[in-house]
Amino acid sequence: MPIDLSSPGGATLALLPELVLTFWALVVLMYVAWHHRDGHDMRTAGGLSIVGYIFAAAATAWLAWRGARPEGLSFMIALDGFRFASDALLLWIAAAVAILSVRWLIRQGILAPEYYPMLMLATVGMMLLAGAADLITLFLGLEVMSISVYVLAGFDRTRRASAEAALKYFLIGAFASGFLLYGIALTYGATGQFNFDLIGAQFAATPPTLMAKLGMGLILVGFAFKIAAVPFHAWAPDVYEGAPTPITAFMASGVKAAAFLALVRVLAEVFPALVDLWRPVIFGLAAITILVGNLTALSQTSMKRMLAYSAIAHAGYLLLAVWAHSDEGTAAVLIYLLAYSVTIVAAFGILASIERAGARTVRLTDLEGLFSVRPFASIGLSICMLSLLGFPGTFGFIGKWYLLSAALRAGQTTLPVIAMVGSAISIGYYLPVVLAMTLKPARTRQAHQTIRFPRPARIAVGICVFAILLLGVWPNTVLNFATQTAVQLRQSELPIGPR
């Protein structure tokens, strides 16, 4: 189904998932404007928002099923398999986070149902960011996502740590946006274009100027902040620790996924001609991110902080596939993001249930003896840790395997070795969690009596853990989809030559 993106009707059709979600966010916003008193209103708002994600996913599936593709220039927004796969991934993460939040917010006394419309608007921003085919759309998508997530990070208004997280994230985020915007301005100055395909065609035809190279560098720095790659990672641990736990899961999986998907698209469509220039940058970022992330995670005692540093390390692994700059690399990014988001959602879902109202930092010692009291929760968390580690039999292993093989096939051997060393180091902080839960006795008789695992969260976490195991041994459907359909980044078909 060819869609003319320059006509209003075509643009509406192409943006159907985003429009549906925005409309539904407004509906939920109208609902919470009159109903924001108690837990019942919170639950209803949460349920309504999940319906919105389902509608948006249906719109995405419809576009994918009809084989929507742009007629002529891919104008402002992309229409390809990669965008549909990205949208599906981001929508699933948002819906899972909404399910985890429903009871948790009520239990922690955060009775502000505006949480759910903000989460939906953040998802709209993520979808626009990952699907942008134009630097303006890219930037606006990033800002819609970021502003909503700044607010969500500070949603626990009575806690100092939450306010601190929001402020830190806001200041660093504004800084990063500045870098990105400067890079976009320089790229525009060098080419006179905002459209990905047109810029890419210009770079392919003429050697890029110094201005274009500077622009690309600044865009990369902006992205490095958003994916929390070393040395632009310093904000991540404090923000992850201070934010409400479901939002930490959202930031570690959703925000990172959206930024990575956009990075893959930008490098593949805008800067493919400058590959020799950006590959060394990605190489350096990946190597230092893997090592620093894993080594720093070793010394953490707070679970959220440990997972924050491990999230940094995982960003480093993902950069391997970005370096590969191939269809295998693109597929590997998608598979790994799915594996990582499934695992992170399940892990944070379990951690959120262990958190007591009031004191909200789960330390490693708080988990001791969990197996004897709550066997299923501890088995679930153990599976998550093994999947993050990349243990064979879990989905995390499949994801890591694809990352390494993508980099190897592109002729890179140093980075996979560094990634393996990083994984080996990561045993040192993932395994103690498993050991503490199973081998050590509970500290007191009352330990773990305050754990509340509400049914919606239990079902969501259960599905995630089941998916980790199932896709770990039978990943064929996902792999086929990712390697055949989802990697279709649109190649420019425009007749572009020297004038």
Next chain:
Amino acid sequence: MASNVTVTTVIFYVFAVWAVGSALLCITRSNALASALWLVSTMFALAAIFVILQAQFIAAIQVLVYAGAVMVLFLFVIMLLNLEDVPHDWKRWPAWVVGVGLAAVLGTTLVTLHSYTPARLAREVSTMPSPVDPRLVFPEGNALAVATATQGAVGSVAQPLFQGYLIPFEVTSVLLLAAVVGAVVLAKKKL
């Protein structure tokens, strides 16, 4: 140079000096209310410069929205907060270093840009391959006048805003909505 001086140039310099002078006064006043009123004065001078650039519509919007609505909001906030005069502390040297440094960078940029006329930009860009006519991207000076003559003052703004850049325009409204909801959620005492 002397032969190029037309009435327009003279008028431009009058308003340019007015704008820069008001802006300087705006940032040096110790009374917040006086600063705000000098900002209004800057807005008016900028509106006049927009008229010289054939952008009458933008000029009218500038006066209505910025000098009018936004400034009224500013004044409301200033009066509500009941700010007192804060005497400037001229002795802090880091502020001076940063300020002079920024001014130097921006000044250099201005001097560099002075040699870049639209015609020169269009000439340089036209050597690059592009599916789009480079003169559309970097119009040679009078493009806005032509657009205004054919489409009218409003049309030449509305055409790109609601056709070429429709999607970013609409996304911006979502962005503002998110910001407003977020500000209320974070700042309101009792939700």
